[in-house]
Amino acid sequence: xxxxxxxxxxxxxxxxxxxxxxxxxxxxxxxxxxxxxxxxxxxxxxxxxxxxxxxxxxxxxxxxxxxxxxxxxxxxxxxxxxxxxxxxxxxxxxxxxxxxxxxxxxxxxxxxxxxxxxxxxxxxxxxxxxxxxxxxxxxxxxxxxxxxxxxxxxxxxxxxxxxxxxxxxxxxxxxxxxxxxxxxxxxxxxxxxxxxxxxxxxxxxxxxxxxxxxxxxxxxxxxxxxxxxxxxxxxxxxxxxxxxxxxxxxxxxxxxxxxxxxxxxxxxxxxxxxxxxxxxxxxxxxxxxxxxxxxxxxxxxxxxxxxxxxxxxxxxxxxxxxxxxxxxxxxxxxxxxxxxxxxxxxxxxxxxxxxxxxxxxxxxxxxxxxxxxxxxxxxxxxxxxxxxxxxxxxxxxxxxxxxxxxxxxxxxxxxxxx
Numbered sequence: 001x002x003x004x005x006x007x008x009x010x011x012x013x014x015x016x017x018x019x020x021x022x023x024x025x026x027x028x029x030x031x032x033x034x035x036x037x038x039x040x041x042x043x044x045x046x047x048x049x050x051x052x053x054x055x056x057x058x059x060x061x062x063x064x065x066x067x068x069x070x071x072x073x074x075x076x077x078x079x080x081x082x083x084x085x086x087x088x089x090x091x092x093x094x095x096x097x098x099x100x101x102x103x104x105x106x107x108x109x110x111x112x113x114x115x116x117x118x119x120x121x122x123x124x125x126x127x128x129x130x131x132x133x134x135x136x137x138x139x140x141x142x143x144x145x146x147x148x149x150x151x152x153x154x155x156x157x158x159x160x161x162x163x164x165x166x167x168x169x170x171x172x173x174x175x176x177x178x179x180x181x182x183x184x185x186x187x188x189x190x191x192x193x194x195x196x197x198x199x200x201x202x203x204x205x206x207x208x209x210x211x212x213x214x215x216x217x218x219x220x221x222x223x224x225x226x227x228x229x230x231x232x233x234x235x236x237x238x239x240x241x242x243x244x245x246x247x248x249x250x251x252x253x254x255x256x257x258x259x260x261x262x263x264x265x266x267x268x269x270x271x272x273x274x275x276x277x278x279x280x281x282x283x284x285x286x287x288x289x290x291x292x293x294x295x296x297x298x299x300x301x302x303x304x305x306x307x308x309x310x311x312x313x314x315x316x317x318x319x320x321x322x323x324x325x326x327x328x329x330x331x332x333x334x335x336x337x338x339x340x341x342x343x344x345x346x347x348x349x350x351x352x353x354x355x356x357x358x359x360x361x362x363x364x365x366x367x368x369x370x371x372x373x374x375x376x377x378x379x380x381x382x383x384x385x386x387x388x389x390x391x392x393x394x395x396x397x398x399x400x401x402x403x404x405x406x407x408x409x410x411x412x413x414x415x416x417x418x
Contacts, residue, residue: 033318048340103136110139122329129371142306147344148270149367177240180263188240196388205230210296220412302371
């Protein structure tokens with residue numbers, strides 16, 4: 001996973017606004033299908049899908065064309081396509097923070113009935129949080145293409161040498177990091193601190209410490225004692241981190257963990273292929289993994305890709321059949337075997353053969369049991385940017401936590417007030 005992929009470009013935001021004003025045309029008429037076009041983003045999952053598609057083409061006689069674009073361009077191209085209503089794509093891969101934008105504009109087909117009536121998809125194979133992961137305004141518009149909760153990663157050799165145990169609370173996590181740092185053997189811990197991706201990690205701590213972005217009435221509530229405590233804790237972790245961590249995104253933090261001596265890390269499960277790749281990681285045999293510690297709550301942040309069918313596709317029935325084949329119960333396992341990202345199905349976590357090659361699989365549905373996705377708000381990209389700015393001010397010592405959070409609360413009031 002690439003956490004810095006979150007931010008929507010300004011151009012995409014403008015397109016989203018204009019698309020919302022255009023509305024959606026009536027569902028296209030069915031037609032005989034001999035070809036489909038699927039829009040993907042370059043990743044191991046795209047490579048896995050490409051490996052599997054020849055089998056589908058042989059089974060059905062339908063030619064499947066894959067088009068792709070880098071993350072920074074992908075959603076903008078999709079928005080342009082949705083606006084034109086020409087049915088350029090029959091299936092699209094998209095990042096979950098775009099769920100609200102696409103859903104608000106009616107850009108994707110509601111797959112609720114198809115999923116629940118399918119004998120092969122396995123909707124009940126997901127824990128409730130993952131059943132809801134692609135739901136917006138009561139409509140299932142994005143199927144799970146990957147499941148990527150935060151996990152704790154740690155150096156087993158360093159833990160053993162210092163007599164440390166896997167932390168169950170955030171106090172224990174910091175205590176471990178402090179002992180590692182003080183030992184002089186390694187840096188205590190690492191995670192992303194850089195603006196703007198710090199908003200993801202900060203939000204995890206906000207939830208863990210019992211806070212939230214808004215109160216029960218939808219009013220911003222980031223001036224709460226819980227928010228202050230979360231921010232102070234996040235800043236305290238800098239004391240037991242590599243010096244370069246303050247400017248690190250998720251990729252950078254992972255690189256530090258697998259190439260330098262760092263005792264522990266909090267990052268997404270989607271980094272498994274990188275962390276456990278002996279060509280990239282110096283410590284493969286010494287890396288352990290577990291559920292993240294808990295605070296006042298046990299909330300675990302969920303991220304991951306979605307995949308769905310554009311409303312302007314003229315081949316929606318055929319597109320659904322391909323999706324059912326590709327990310328249904330059997331297809332999800334095939335994707336993983338082909339090198340794709342893991343989808344957090346209960347059946348996969350219980351499959352001994354899959355777990356043997358991917359031992360972290362049981363952690364995915366377990367983490368998702370208390371999982372919470374990023375806010376499904378059209379305004380989330382703008383909110384995330386402001387969080388990044390205000391939290392960075394605290395991390396760099398420009399201002400104190402309470403002052404910065406007061407400013408963030410005002411920022412959120414203006415954004416949500418629109």
